[in-house]
Amino acid sequence: MDVFAIASNWLGNAPDFAVPYALAALGLILTERSGVLALGAEGLMLVGALVGIGAQLSFGDPSLSLLLAMLAASLVSVLFAVMVILLRVNQVIAGLALVFFCQGLTGLLGTLLGWTNRAVESFAAIPLGPLATLPLVGRLFAQNLVVYLTLPIFIAVVWYLTRTSAGLRLRAVGENPQAADAAGISVTAWRFAAVLAGAALVGLAGAYISLVSTKLWIAGMTGGRGWIAVGLVIFARWSPWKALAGAVLFGCIEALIPQLAAAGVQLPQYFVLMTPYAVTLAVMVWVALTRRGRDDEPGALGQPYLREERK
């Protein structure tokens, strides 16, 4: 039992598990910062996953496939955006309906189009020169392109939110839509944009799972990760960096399990599969026990906005 090799494998595999959580959480944060409660991540991830594989099977270009997956997720999210922003449907119901819709649709299309269970080639690992040869942590520097892009994507979104006038407007819409409206900012337009942009990131997360990680599609393959991402956003109190930290934590935990098996630790199979869900639950309880106040939640989260509404 080579502890060294196991640890190295663990570190090397952790990003693979962490990236989908990170990207999905970031997409959710972007949407929720504008005041729209986004529960549909599980569904949008499935859409991204299906289209990612489908595009790869059809065109064979991994980057194009990822882009198409993001586009598809954004497209589907238009339905959600219309429901909650224009038609002012209860955002929980709309989110649940979106998830069910995507689950049904992807299950149906995956079978009808014959995309199920067909392996694809996609991104290869790109070793970063001498860094990849370091002992123990070497494999952290031999990841695929999307893993390397994750951090820049985070930086870009954070910079956008905190350092641009556009980001200021978006946050105003989420904190106090009356104030934003009075300032001439179109609450509708910004929320629409936030939903679509957030959905693109969530779709990317889904596409990563199917196209990059497992390299095939099976109905329902996200297995609740979208919901875990929603929990992650609450845990991270809507801060992108905390969400990234949380995603890394989850990634490390999930990556640890196969390594334990390799180390000869006997764990009952299905209890092991329960781990991500049990950890999510534990984390949410821990957050609730230690939080002080709801200062970080966007002020108007979950409330539809109508200018002429009289109390």
Added chain:
Amino acid sequence: MTPEKEVMEISLPPSPAAPAPRAPLASRRYALEVRQQMAWPRQALILAVSLAIGFGISAAILVAAGVPAGELLNEFVLQTLFDRQSLQAVLFQAAPMILVGLGAAMAFRARFWNLGLEGQMIWGAIGATAVSFFDVGPHALRLPLMLCMAITFGLVWALAPVLLKLRLGVNEIISSLMLNYIAGNFLLHLVYGPWKDPKDAFPYSPQFRGFERLPEWFGSTGPTAIALALAVTLLAWWFVGISRAGLYLRFVDANPRMAHAVGVPVRRMVLSAVLLSGALSGIAGFVVVAGQEGRLTQAFYTGYGVSGILIAFLARNNPLAATVVALLVAALFVAGRNLQVFYQIPFSMVQLIQAIVVICVASSDFFIRHRIRPVVGKAG
């Protein structure tokens, strides 16, 4: 008291240059307003239209998926409701549907998003199976004992999300969903492991003994299950419509803060409603394993979560309406299975149709709650 009366020189932006006088067009703008109420018949009409649209879209998708358009009516209506075997299947299916629908409705009435119906159903089934597996109790009491265990286990599994919400404010959507996945995995552990039937290689528990199954009426266990479900429906109707608790729940749903201020025991009501919800789902689990299946299987619960939510939503959380809607959803399930067999349409189609219906009905609510008015600016 009088402030210094200096005349402040305050610079103001330059005088607005007279803009070229715009000929005001009689433009049409639309203003959106919130409505306070709408006559009942109109609401029903809007609901009917939205359902029609929902089914229309579903029909279109089915045709695109390969079901000949002419066959649709045949499949959905004739084959399902007028064929004796299919009708039996629908009744079979309706009992657990009614129960999860009621379960969802009870929780939603307390503004609690109990999405853990499937997990509670699983544990209900596990509880009932345990009685059979460990051969507990005299034969005559076996079935009631199984029912009790199912209620208890389902109730207990609903305890965690509601306590976490009441005590710590943990979001119940996530907590109940996570518990679903945990329950599902535990079920797999049981049926692939310690409770696996040694007789063959399939992942299920040993077959229940004769007295551990629902008694048969008219040649099947369907009617017994339905009778049980209807009895429970009456109980639920009493709870929300006749008892004082029903009034309390209405206040908890309409305005929890006000309910608390006015003396309604809000926490107790929420707890009761959610535990009831769990118990109902547990009974649903019992009905499936002791009725249809006759043993504990690995995927008996699939689709009930979505269905329960759909039923509660369409029935507006009303127990009696839920029964009717549940029957329709059961018919949908049976039709879905037929489609799967005869046209190779995957069962996900059923979930898709359910989602489309929810989306259409939820969207139509907009027209009930709002009014769009054209705003005309007069010229000159």
Added chain:
Amino acid sequence: MATALQLTGITKSFDGFKALSEADFSAGWGEVHALLGENGAGKSSLMNIAAGLYAPEAGQMSVDDNPVQLGGPRDAARHHIGMVHQHFKLVKPFTVAENIMLGHPLASGEGSHRRRLAQLEAQIRSKARELGFDIDPRQRTEQLSIAEQQRVEILKVLLAGARILILDEPTAVLTDSEAERLLSTVHALARSGAAVILVTHKMADVMTYADRVTVMRGGRTIKTVDPKQVAVAELVQLTVGDSVAAPVRGRSPAGEPRLRVRGLRTPGTGGTGGRRALDGVDLTLHAGEIYGLAGVGGNGQSELAAALMGLTEQLEGELVLEGFGDLAKASNAERRALQFAAIPADRYGIALAGALSVAENFGIGQVHDGRYGPAWRLDSRRMQEDARAAVAQFDVQGVRSLDQKAALLSGGNAQKLVLAREFGRVPRIVLAHSPSRGLDVRASAEVHARLLAARDAGAAVLLISEDLDEVLALADRVGVMTRGRIVAEFEQPADRQAIGQAMVHE
């Protein structure tokens, strides 16, 4: 004097309720023009139309004698119209500069965001200095006092280029001296050429600071006069219509102490800089007495009301009810059983469930002790009968059927329904928080009469109100609340100046 803003024939309804009916208004450059009227007269609605937030159903608008049609608040800003609302439109976590940036042309300018923000901060500083405001553009808005936040709102509209300023009930949330400061600033702005429109219901402000006043009532414009040339009485008559006799306070000697509040404290919150909302409140309510609690909003009044109603989780201190013990430990149902009646300020938030019927909203008050059947069966028929009797007794209008939703009742009638429920059994303690807010004069008088009647029947009444006139009219004793504590108490007849000073005393 050219006309800065003119509105003619404006009509506007909200879901069937006609808020404005062919209303006219015109304000000139360089004047302070007051728009006077009672609550519900339509003043705010009219000005919201002028500011582009609402769209009228009929009527025209012109700015500087040019006809305009506004598509939204941005259009209004383009026409140099700026409005400071009663409920500030500020994003709490943002800094002053970030808030002002939101509607400002600089937001979509060239250059980096940071540079433009710095530019704006400089503009803010210079403008603030001009006006005599002491505002740091880098400070977070949530840390500012109400008066300071209002100054930020004024800066915001001025920096966005407003020459027509609309101020909606600006002195409602200010102490007397802060109000004076504001109004003299406003006066100076007018002298520099701006058109200032002051929406208010306070006669005193109008008499002192306005050049002209337009009176509105029931959605219509009644008359425009020069306040310097009319008597107060005539203005009152125009505003209120036929006079309504104010209820006579009378006075019977106060009875024994009924409720003692000792050292009431709430935990320090993170949001307002660690300050406690309630910081050791001590007061005693006597039977047969109205204790009027005055003070500017935001000093703990809402928290005190919530604490008394049993809505506060972590409460330190005591609420000793004579003959019972510590009320703080009782459940809300027990409070009702002890004949504790509460009329909260937030009518639809805490007092009524809008989606439920009138009968249910009434009946919930007495259902706990079994008046409407045992727990297993609700006696709806009896509840309906009681509700019918109560609706008649308390003159709740607009009830076509007892099953209709409570949300359909107008403000005054909703309040009467609340009274009907709370006074269903003769109360021993009454908590009334801003009971006549949003009500017209007639409804207010009825509410006041009920409170006085309760007092005369022996109840201990705590009246919390930001309307000093209301407090002075009803109370037997007046207390002043500042920063979470009672800082002064006065016997009636109380000196208004002394009360005002106590309100600003740190």
